[in-house]
Amino acid sequence: MNHVNQSIEDLNEYFSIDDVLRFEIGEGGLTRAVITHNLCKGELYLHGAHISRFQPSGFADILFLSSNSQYEADQPIRGGVPIVFPWFGPNKHDNNLPMHGYARTMEWQMARADYHSSKLVLELKAYIAPFELQYFVAFSEHLTMTLRVNNPTDEVHQFEEALHTYFSVGDITKVTIRGLEYDSFINKIDHFRIHEGESNPITITGETDRVYIDTAGTSEIVDPTLRRRIFIDKHHSKSTVVWNPWIDKSQRMTDFKDDEWKQMVCIESANVDKNIVQLQPHRFHEMTTVIRPIAY
Numbered sequence: 001m002n003h004v005n006q007s008i009e010d011l012n013e014y015f016s017i018d019d020v021l022r023f024e025i026g027e028g029g030l031t032r033a034v035i036t037h038n039l040c041k042g043e044l045y046l047h048g049a050h051i052s053r054f055q056p057s058g059f060a061d062i063l064f065l066s067s068n069s070q071y072e073a074d075q076p077i078r079g080g081v082p083i084v085f086p087w088f089g090p091n092k093h094d095n096n097l098p099m100h101g102y103a104r105t106m107e108w109q110m111a112r113a114d115y116h117s118s119k120l121v122l123e124l125k126a127y128i129a130p131f132e133l134q135y136f137v138a139f140s141e142h143l144t145m146t147l148r149v150n151n152p153t154d155e156v157h158q159f160e161e162a163l164h165t166y167f168s169v170g171d172i173t174k175v176t177i178r179g180l181e182y183d184s185f186i187n188k189i190d191h192f193r194i195h196e197g198e199s200n201p202i203t204i205t206g207e208t209d210r211v212y213i214d215t216a217g218t219s220e221i222v223d224p225t226l227r228r229r230i231f232i233d234k235h236h237s238k239s240t241v242v243w244n245p246w247i248d249k250s251q252r253m254t255d256f257k258d259d260e261w262k263q264m265v266c267i268e269s270a271n272v273d274k275n276i277v278q279l280q281p282h283r284f285h286e287m288t289t290v291i292r293p294i295a296y
């Protein structure tokens, strides 16, 4: 189909699947896919290819979504999984460019929807010069996200990327994050100084904004309040970002409620800073994250 203007009618005609996938107008008039199958419920906005909901059967929502989120065409949605691309944080050459790049505020195009073996796979596409992007999202008992970046040019190009996943937690002060012990990190709230890794799992006791470089392993959120663990597996992601704005920053964020820091933590699968990707001509790079909740 023509991927330029995708109306709700066109999207439903080409991609809807009975009792599994439909398209509708969501918050702020933005188009979203609604996923309902026997293993999970989900939502994905074409604005930013932004997953705003993932709720496997038997669990409360896995993703945090701010009740103050704006849902405006030029703003990122606050919560869910914003895609950070092609730079992380402020642009290093031009401060007027948007924080975290263009991907999270542009309109993505639906390219494919397949349902088999209780797994719904959506493919979305976008173009951010000089890159062609494909985003594969599989909704099942797990949530699997793969960002594929293609370099169709004859030159090497570099980019940073992150799947900036907001996790919903029962009480952030009781949560521990495992899997990053002994790894040193860039501490953004301490003038970007390198801090040595700690032997204990991470606990959040204040504003936290850490970039772990060369960390390719699985992380785990242990949430005794919601009685669940969430495993975060990664492939071809060498950086991990841990973020919670805590009290003061929450009050400064207009699209975030003052007390919502208690109910969320971001664990971001990424390739940033020294792990920036140098993409050779006519090659692609794929970064995958799998979100696996387990009750306990």
Ligand SMILES: O=P(O)(O)OC[C@H]1O[C@H](O)[C@H](O)[C@@H](O)[C@@H]1O
Residues within 6 Å of the ligand: 076, 099, 100, 188, 209, 210, 241, 242, 243, 266
């Ligand atoms: O407010 P945003 O542009 O969505 O950024 C939210 C956060 O994203 C990342 O986690 C960065 O490390 C933080 O420094 C930033 O505050």
